[in-house]
Amino acid sequence: MEIKILDVSAGNVSGDIASYLLITDKYCIIIETGPSGAVKKLYQGLEEEGLTARDIDIIVVTHIHLDHAGASGHIVKKNRGIKLYVHPRGYPHMIDPSKLWQSSKETLGELARIYGPPIPIARGNLVRADDGSTLDIGEDELVFIHTPGHASHHMTILLRGNGFLFSGDAAGLYHDNVLVPITPKPHNPEKAIKSLEKLLEYDVKKVFFTHYGVYAPGKDAIEYAIRKWREWRDTIYEFYKKGYDLDRAYQELVEVDLEAGIMDKYFKSRGYAGDELKVSVEGMMSYFKWIEDNPR
Numbered sequence: 341m342e343i344k345i346l347d348v349s350a351g352n353v354s355g356d357i358a359s360y361l362l363i364t365d366k367y368c369i370i371i372e373t374g375p376s377g378a379v380k381k382l383y384q385g386l387e388e389e390g391l392t393a394r395d396i397d398i399i400v401v402t403h404i405h406l407d408h409a410g411a412s413g414h415i416v417k418k419n420r421g422i423k424l425y426v427h428p429r430g431y432p433h434m435i436d437p438s439k440l441w442q443s444s445k446e447t448l449g450e451l452a453r454i455y456g457p458p459i460p461i462a463r464g465n466l467v468r469a470d471d472g473s474t475l476d477i478g479e480d481e482l483v484f485i486h487t488p489g490h491a492s493h494h495m496t497i498l499l500r501g502n503g504f505l506f507s508g509d510a511a512g513l514y515h516d517n518v519l520v521p522i523t524p525k526p527h528n529p530e531k532a533i534k535s536l537e538k539l540l541e542y543d544v545k546k547v548f549f550t551h552y553g554v555y556a557p558g559k560d561a562i563e564y565a566i567r568k569w570r571e572w573r574d575t576i577y578e579f580y581k582k583g584y585d586l587d588r589a590y591q592e593l594v595e596v597d598l599e600a601g602i603m604d605k606y607f608k609s610r611g612y613a614g615d616e617l618k619v620s621v622e623g624m625m626s627y628f629k630w631i632e633d634n635p636r
């Protein structure tokens with residue numbers, strides 16, 4: 341089996357959003373499509389492998405956010421034979437993406453415009469991927485593992501024989517040996533940590549991050565993610581209890597947390613989504629507010 345990384349970052353940026361191309365003896369598979377606005381980059385990447393959209397048999401998306409699944413409709417439009425595997429909670433939004441687009445514009449602002457709007461996909465092209473279900477791809481098997489936390493409709497995909505895990509946003513963002521959680525609203529850190537612990541039960545040899553690239557050994561990546569999620573949860577909860585507003589909580593986190601500081605600089609230098617770290621702090625803060633407003 342061949343696995344290629346296609347860079348489908350939005351705008352003029354590179355190394356931010358990955359699409360993974362798997363070529364087995366049976367199928368051509370794309371895991372993550374990248375955003376609608378970068379679909380040309382995806383086609384270019386395929387062309388370099390001597391392929392077009394018509395050669396793709398299967399698409400799998402970890403979740404329906406624009407940077408992970410946004411280009412799906414465009415590819416399916418070019419090839420009506422494609423089967424697209426998606427979390428059951430994301431399924432209706434692939435058929436009718438209007439609500440998803442509306443809420444993305446509200447939460448992402450300018451970035452939503454850069455990612456571009458998703459287009460609808462016919463029911464016949466979609467398959468609901470239930471938790472623990474598998475797909476025989478010839479030389480190996482894909483296992484769909486539901487991993488809520490970053491989003492309620494998030495799953496990760498394990499290439500079982502190889503022990504390769506396609507983590508979407510479940511294990512955070514990885515850049516230059518640094519990892520940070522991705523926790524925009526609505527986020528649930530307890531579910532995110534439970535999901536990561538569930539992934540430790542599998543023999544994960546490598547983690548393929550959508551943002552961005554490969555980390556080995558995979559188990560270390562998952563443990564690193566668990567540690568960071570716990571640290572952020574505890575640190576930001578302290579800030580929340582002290583009554584800090586978002587600006588102050590963000591400033592303090594960037595100061596006390598090594599990875600947050602490094603990554604914030606990277607986000608700011610990247611050319612778009614400079615506020616990504618602050619958006620994550622906001623997600624954590626609003627979780628604590630939600631817990632306070634909805635006591636068990």
Ligand SMILES: [Zn+2]
Nearest residue numbers: 405407408509
């Ligand atoms: Zn993402």
